[in-house]
Amino acid sequence: MHSIEVKASTGSYPIYIKNGLLEEIGAEVKKIYKGRRIVVVTDSNVNEFYGQKIISLLKGSGFETFKIVVKAGEESKSFKTLLEVYDKLLDFKINRGDIIVAFGGGVVGDMAGFAAATFLRGISLIQIPTTLLAQVDSSVGGKVAVDLPRGKNLVGNFYMPKAVFIDPLLLRTLNDKFLNDGMGEVIKYGAIKDSKLFNKLMKYENKEALLKGIDEIIYTCCSIKANIVEADELDTGERMLLNYGHTIGHAIEQFFNFALYSHGEAVAMGMYSITRLGEELGITKIGTSATIKDILIKYNLPWALPEINNEAIMETISHDKKNIGGSMNFILIESIGNSFIKKIDISNIKNYMEKIIK
Ligand SMILES: NC(=O)c1ccc[n+]([C@@H]2O[C@H](COP(=O)([O-])OP(=O)(O)OC[C@H]3O[C@@H](n4cnc5c(N)ncnc54)[C@H](O)[C@@H]3O)[C@@H](O)[C@H]2O)c1
Structure with missing residues (x-):
């Protein structure tokens, strides 16, 4: 497994890269997160391919899991979707000791990352990028954002994840x-x-x-x-x-x-x-x-x-x-x-x- 430690002012975080890493996700998350509750945020396409799998793998490692599925596409990087996500987080009674997993391309990474950065003034975040763009770019560096009707990425923050897990095999289903x-x-x-x-x-x-x-x-x-x-x-x-x-x-x-x-x-x-x-x-x-x-x-x-x-x-x-x-x-x-x-x-x-x- 390749690993890279990224030093940030708020502490450093690891990036792990390995073919088939998703299969080991439960054990890997356990190493860096001592809590029990995990919210997986994903989009409708990624959910179709891997939604059930990630939930059962996390459950298998003893986590209590919740899932939020947003519509695939840039339109989900909006305040409308963000409010729906906050709403679900409240329904699930998510608190600051819990963690959000952003499981998808750059849209999910940016939007769920911004939700994690702002909900209850910030809860922990793990990035599991599933597109090539997200694996080489958007999941690294801590930029999270949503769009406004007048422009892209106009509201956002720098918010570092606890870790980034990259499984290149996920790219096999990408068109x-x-x-x-x-x-x-x-x-x-x-x-x-x-x-x-x-x-x-x-x-x-x-x-x-x-x-x-x-x-x-x-x-x-x-x-x-x-x-x-x-x-x-x-x-x-x-x-x-x-x-x-x-x-x-x-x-x-x-x-x-x-x-x-x-x-x-x-x-x-x-x-x-x-x-x-x-x-x-x-x-x-x-x-x-x-x-x-x-x-x-x-x-x-x-x-x-x-x-x-x-x-x-x-x-x-x-x-x-x-x-x-x-x-x-x-x-x-x-x-x-x-x-x-x-x-x-x-x-x-x-x-x-x-x-x-x-
Ligand atoms: N934060 C940053 O530093 C940063 C950097 C670059 C881009 N971005 C942002 O990233 C976004 C674009 O990201 P993107 O290109 O990943 O788009 P995306 O998240 O919309 O994903 C592209 C499409 O691929 C589908 N998909 C994702 N993973 C898949 C998989 N493994 N198999 C099959 N289908 C899959 C998605 O459902 C979607 O339809 C933009 O909003 C851009 O602003 C952010």
Whole structure:
């Protein structure tokens, strides 16, 4: 079993990664949680595949279990769902000695994580991520949030889990669209920090070969993320590197009302276009954007920006919550594996964007 200890200001927590780890979940949870009552929060799809299994495994280890199932999809990262979850927690008479297990993709992880962070001013949380995106990204680093009608992730907190348990075998039931989506984030780690990982990703011949080695890939990605979030827990410095491709990606997602492109697809286009911009500015080694394009095509992710309106994108970017004091941090790469933060004055961003959106 791979394990990574993530140091946080509120104490450190482990990430465990092992094929088949779900089968051992009862015994593993017992090692880190001395209470008896567990609330599993999951979504309707994950419940279908694994809901009964996780409950019977936890019961088998002597826990008293409760389950809350929310509708699958981003719409559950809302205050409406959150209120329903709080209601159920009250029905179950959950108190501060009990624990919430967020069992699902990034939606469940963020929403149940926010519920854990806020219910009774905070009860303990375990993350068991079930999508590739959640296994390599959202379950690590403690960001929890819900959306508002006017934007994503606008209400949230930093709330560290007691542990993260990752079973890569759960990805076998994930459909290809979501697998590719997660690959967008995996490619990002290679591009910003690890050329070896990037080159390895270039070599997989098919999905089976990729899934065979996915536990190692997840370990590499979690190690990169753990190092970054340890150095910058509250996202004011190095952690911004994780936003490579995300500023433009978020703007695309928002422009199309989150309906046309998934997060991974939007970030993929963002990574390619910001790298092209880096080349135009003479910062990025020529040919890097072509390499990014090749890998995105390999993993069925889009690279070319869609027809969009520059003014509308500018409007979205200027409201991005990462704007601080009239400037914005863009993440550029010099070459594959070497990234840095470039502060750009908001007033200049329009010129830069015109170079990208043609
Ligand atoms: N907290 C963070 O640091 C962070 C980082 C990145 C993204 N996010 C958030 O993550 C969310 C996206 O997460 P996501 O892509 O995991 O989406 P998701 O949670 O909606 O899961 C995608 C789909 O896969 C299904 N699914 C999940 N696990 C499955 C499995 N093992 N087998 C079959 N189907 C399965 C889900 O039901 C859903 O339909 C967004 O809300 C985003 O804002 C958070």
